[in-house]
Amino acid sequence: MITAPDAFTAVFDxxxxxxxxxxxxxxxxxxxxxxxxxxxxxxxxxRKLFDASVxxxxxxxxxxATNLLRRHRRAELRHxxxxxxxxxxxxxxxxxxxxxDRLTAGVTIARLAELLSRLSTGERDVVLLVxxxxxxYAEVAHALNVAEGTVASRLSRARTKMxxxxxxxx
Amino acid sequence: MKSEFEFIDRVMPDVPPPTxxxxxxxxxxxxxxARATPPAAPGRRVMVLAAAAVVLVIxxxxxxxxxxxxxxxAATPSQVLAAAAGRLAAQPPGAGRxxxxxxEELLRTKGVDGYLVEERGLDVLAFGPDGDVYGWYxxxxxxxxxxxxTETWRRAGSPRxxxxxxxxxxxxxxxxxxxxxxLTFHAVRRPGGGGARWAPTRAELLALPQxxxxxxxxxxxxxxxxxxxxxxxWLLETGSRLVLNVPATPGTRAAAYRMLATLPGVxxxxxxxxxAGRAGVALQLPASGADLVQLVIDRQxxxxxxxxxxxxxxxxxxxxxxxxxxxxxxxxxDARPVPPPGCAGCAGTY
Numbered sequence: 001m002i003t004a005p006d007a008f009t010a011v012f013d014x015x016x017x018x019x020x021x022x023x024x025x026x027x028x029x030x031x032x033x034x035x036x037x038x039x040x041x042x043x044x045x046x047r048k049l050f051d052a053s054v055x056x057x058x059x060x061x062x063x064x065a066t067n068l069l070r071r072h073r074r075a076e077l078r079h080x081x082x083x084x085x086x087x088x089x090x091x092x093x094x095x096x097x098x099x100x101d102r103l104t105a106g107v108t109i110a111r112l113a114e115l116l117s118r119l120s121t122g123e124r125d126v127v128l129l130v131x132x133x134x135x136x137y138a139e140v141a142h143a144l145n146v147a148e149g150t151v152a153s154r155l156s157r158a159r160t161k162m163x164x165x166x167x168x169x170x
Numbered sequence: 171m172k173s174e175f176e177f178i179d180r181v182m183p184d185v186p187p188p189t190x191x192x193x194x195x196x197x198x199x200x201x202x203x204a205r206a207t208p209p210a211a212p213g214r215r216v217m218v219l220a221a222a223a224v225v226l227v228i229x230x231x232x233x234x235x236x237x238x239x240x241x242x243x244a245a246t247p248s249q250v251l252a253a254a255a256g257r258l259a260a261q262p263p264g265a266g267r268x269x270x271x272x273x274e275e276l277l278r279t280k281g282v283d284g285y286l287v288e289e290r291g292l293d294v295l296a297f298g299p300d301g302d303v304y305g306w307y308x309x310x311x312x313x314x315x316x317x318x319x320t321e322t323w324r325r326a327g328s329p330r331x332x333x334x335x336x337x338x339x340x341x342x343x344x345x346x347x348x349x350x351x352x353l354t355f356h357a358v359r360r361p362g363g364g365g366a367r368w369a370p371t372r373a374e375l376l377a378l379p380q381x382x383x384x385x386x387x388x389x390x391x392x393x394x395x396x397x398x399x400x401x402x403x404w405l406l407e408t409g410s411r412l413v414l415n416v417p418a419t420p421g422t423r424a425a426a427y428r429m430l431a432t433l434p435g436v437x438x439x440x441x442x443x444x445x446a447g448r449a450g451v452a453l454q455l456p457a458s459g460a461d462l463v464q465l466v467i468d469r470q471x472x473x474x475x476x477x478x479x480x481x482x483x484x485x486x487x488x489x490x491x492x493x494x495x496x497x498x499x500x501x502x503x504d505a506r507p508v509p510p511p512g513c514a515g516c517a518g519t520y
Contacts, residue, residue: 145248
């Protein structure tokens with residue numbers, strides 16, 4: 001039971017770093033520090049509302065974090081636009097030239113950032129909960145409180161846009 | 171093509187993990203925010219404070235934090251609904267031979283003299299174990315709605331407004347609906363269409379699934395193909411009836427909330443008040459034309475508080491319901507319902 005304070009301590013220890021990472025990758029570290037703290041404060045306040053019969057705590061935390069991000073949509077879009085203009089920050093290890101599977105060698109962080117900035121908020125949420133958090137469709141549905149079918153349709157639309165933008169075959 | 175998402179994860183820049191100092195700062199910020207909230211009630215047991223620094227800080231937050239009496243601002247309406255549904259599903263199913271529901275019925279409408287009036291009445295509906303059903307309605311009052319209409323009514327000489335007690339002594343109580351069809355589900359009919367119908371028994375209703383997807387599948391099986399009613403309309407109708415005025419387990423009701431929330435055109439709105447002034451989270455369903463149906467749900471228990479209709483009615487402020495069923499009591503008991511004396515047709519079978 002996460003309503004016990006010591007159990008919530010364990011929740012903080014187990015998930016703070018990954019929630020911080022998720023928020024940082026989406027909106028930048030400046031915003032992430034604030035939002036990660038707020039995510040856990042809200043989770044602590046809502047701990048009695050958490051329903052273990054509905055889903056796991058991890059998607060629940062990602063859901064809170066994602067909802068908080070919506071208040072910082074501009075910061076997230078600025079983050080993508082900055083990446084689109086300048087590529088990865090200097091301390092990154094040069095992923096921008098990485099070639100993956102069937103994707104073309106010309107695909108860069110800049111192009112991907114541009115694409116992410118063009119997705120709708122709902123599409124971006126499901127794509128990045130799958131990509132960054134590794135959540136299943138059911139877990140994304142639980143995190144965002146939408147139907148699994150909605151998750152699937154948003155992912156499908158996002159995939160189509162990705163294929164068009166990145167020039168890859170399905 | 172799963173690799174698209176793996177690709178995003180692998181290509182997009184990562185961020186460094188928080189340093190120990192940043193982690194400590196985050197904890198300190200939590201503690202600071204917790205201190206800004208009112209302290210716990212005197213005498214409340216101080217929470218666990220173990221030796222580890224993490225436990226010390228978070229335990230201190232716990233001791234300072236009040237219980238979650240209100241939803242924090244960042245809780246989305248859907249999250250509030252999901253939590254309420256979870257608590258409803260956890261309720262015991264109830265016991266007794268009769269399922270009985272009592273509602274206050276409210277109607278804000280234009281009276282014969284042209285000004286808005288508010289009609290109120292009490293309705294009882296009960297289902298027994300042997301196909302027996304009971305129902306009766308009694309008018310309670312009709313009054314002018316609001317100060318402006320009251321003034322118009324006064325200027326007209328304060329005429330007696332009906333329906334109200336004493337207006338029709340020969341019809342003080344009457345069944346508000348056809349009792350032989352009280353358990354029958356009728357889907358919304360479209361012009362020229364034949365509609366759809368499902369007449370389950372009480373036992374069949376109580377055996378319905380308690381998980382949203384399974385409930386949707388079960389209700390879809392009852393969907394009469396080939397009619398003029400869409401599958402979505404059918405699920406809207408049957409789902410909302412299950413939480414309103416038929417016997418169903420708490421688990422099935424909770425599943426119906428969750429199912430309804432996923433249907434096209436349905437939205438979830440928090441902090442909606444029913445005409446009794448009770449605040450809750452609402453499932454807002456599309457109805458005919460500009461009319462919207464709101465199922466107002468208690469955030470803490472998940473119980474249905476009221477069903478209300480909202481539409482732009484001249485004279486009514488925007489968002490104020492023009493019609494509502496306010497739930498006064500709903501549940502199981504062993505006392506056989508006894509219709510009022512002289513109430514014709516107030517008991518029957520379905």
